[in-house]
Amino acid sequence: MRTPVQEELITLLRFELTGAPLPEDFRLSDPAALFRLARRFDLAHLVYDALRRNGRESEAQPASADYFRAVWRVEQLSFELKQLRSVLEEAEIPFLPLKGSVMRTQYPAPWMRTSSDIDLLVRPEDLERTSRLLEEHLSYHAGILYGQHQGFSAPENGMHIEVHHTLWTKANGLPDVFRVLERVWEEARPAEGCRAEHVLSPEMFTFYHLAHLSKHLRNGGCGPRPLLDLWLLERRGDRDPEKFRALLSEGGLETLYEALRCVSESWMTGSSCAGWEETEQYILTGGLYGDLTRSDALGIEKRGSKLKLLSRKVFLPREQLAALYPEIKDRAWLTPVAHMKRWGRLLKPSNLASTRRKTRSVLNSKKETAEEAVSQLERLGLWEPSGSPEAKE
Numbered sequence: 001m002r003t004p005v006q007e008e009l010i011t012l013l014r015f016e017l018t019g020a021p022l023p024e025d026f027r028l029s030d031p032a033a034l035f036r037l038a039r040r041f042d043l044a045h046l047v048y049d050a051l052r053r054n055g056r057e058s059e060a061q062p063a064s065a066d067y068f069r070a071v072w073r074v075e076q077l078s079f080e081l082k083q084l085r086s087v088l089e090e091a092e093i094p095f096l097p098l099k100g101s102v103m104r105t106q107y108p109a110p111w112m113r114t115s116s117d118i119d120l121l122v123r124p125e126d127l128e129r130t131s132r133l134l135e136e137h138l139s140y141h142a143g144i145l146y147g148q149h150q151g152f153s154a155p156e157n158g159m160h161i162e163v164h165h166t167l168w169t170k171a172n173g174l175p176d177v178f179r180v181l182e183r184v185w186e187e188a189r190p191a192e193g194c195r196a197e198h199v200l201s202p203e204m205f206t207f208y209h210l211a212h213l214s215k216h217l218r219n220g221g222c223g224p225r226p227l228l229d230l231w232l233l234e235r236r237g238d239r240d241p242e243k244f245r246a247l248l249s250e251g252g253l254e255t256l257y258e259a260l261r262c263v264s265e266s267w268m269t270g271s272s273c274a275g276w277e278e279t280e281q282y283i284l285t286g287g288l289y290g291d292l293t294r295s296d297a298l299g300i301e302k303r304g305s306k307l308k309l310l311s312r313k314v315f316l317p318r319e320q321l322a323a324l325y326p327e328i329k330d331r332a333w334l335t336p337v338a339h340m341k342r343w344g345r346l347l348k349p350s351n352l353a354s355t356r357r358k359t360r361s362v363l364n365s366k367k368e369t370a371e372e373a374v375s376q377l378e379r380l381g382l383w384e385p386s387g388s389p390e391a392k393e
Contacts (some may be wrong), residue, residue, distance in 0.1 A: 005037055010048065048064060074104070080159045087137050133202070177253065300365055
């Protein structure tokens with residue numbers, strides 16, 4: 001059952017996306033708790049706007065800074081995306097905008113759909129050339145090369161850009177999802193009037209949306225935003241139902257789709273999400289990109305003990321360590337040095353509090369937390385005793 005604060009958040013989000021009027025007796029039971037919850041999910045700007053548009057300026061005021069930050073952030077992201085488009089079009093490097101860059105166009109106003117970065121997909125053989133172009137033509141600063149993407153930061157505003165060369169790796173688990181997403185370029189076509197920019201078919205875009213949020217769910221939560229995205233995608237009406245169902249079946253995401261479609265429909269129409277109330281609570285009580293407590297509990301469940309999970313966190317697998325210290329990729333003998341450099345960073349005074357918090361999270365983990373999370377993931381068809389995504393450091 002939803003708490004009063006959760007119900008108020010959903011009611012305000014419904015107004016923002018559908019225009020459904022607030023109930024005549026609508027009031028905030030605990031304004032501070034509402035804003036805390038909204039901020040945890042990066043939705044405080046929508047709460048502010050909904051209250052303001054309903055003549056509740058004084059109640060909205062605590063989130064005014066969140067609103068203006070969201071508008072500014074989306075303007076900056078849009079500016080950087082325009083720069084990226086220009087450079088990649090001129091170089092004729094095929095690319096696909098992903099996630100928020102695409103979803104933003106589906107909202108009543110672009111600023112409503114915030115994101116922390118810009119995500120693009122290029123072909124694996126174009127990653128090195130793309131990286132060189134961004135550094136030379138846009139003065140981007142290259143960051144860490146993870147298994148799926150190269151990170152960059154823009155010099156003027158610090159916006160983060162992730163250039164992906166694949167959407168899924170075998171290390172992410174869910175091998176059926178991997179097989180579907182291997183064909184991503186087969187489902188892409190040039191955007192109207194463009195040589196380099198491509199768009200995904202509606203069926204593959206929604207499939208990837210579900211696959212991506214499944215990674216966050218397996219790390220403890222995804223927040224409400226992906227469900228708002230899904231509800232808007234459902235309204236587009238441009239998918240081929242048979243083709244989409246075939247992708248879901250092949251990728252093993254049918255149950256996940258049905259559950260999240262039911263919950264999102266409940267939020268936006270006021271209907272019941274009977275049978276999926278626990279899934280709704282899993283989302284509303286988790287984090288935006290995961291949940292450390294649940295993630296650690298699941299990690300202990302997979303590895304068999306707290307000691308084994310702590311050992312995994314202390315001694316990162318070489319592939320993950322190489323993402324942080326690329327110099328060890330071709331020089332395995334430097335691996336112990338990289339481990340020591342990482343430990344030194346984790347024990348720096350500025351990072352010590354975070355390191356302690358993460359260690360306590362493992363040591364204080366409860367079996368009940370793992371059992372509840374595993375139950376949810378099993379029901380959604382997402383639980384694997386091994387192979388689930390590792391949270392970024």
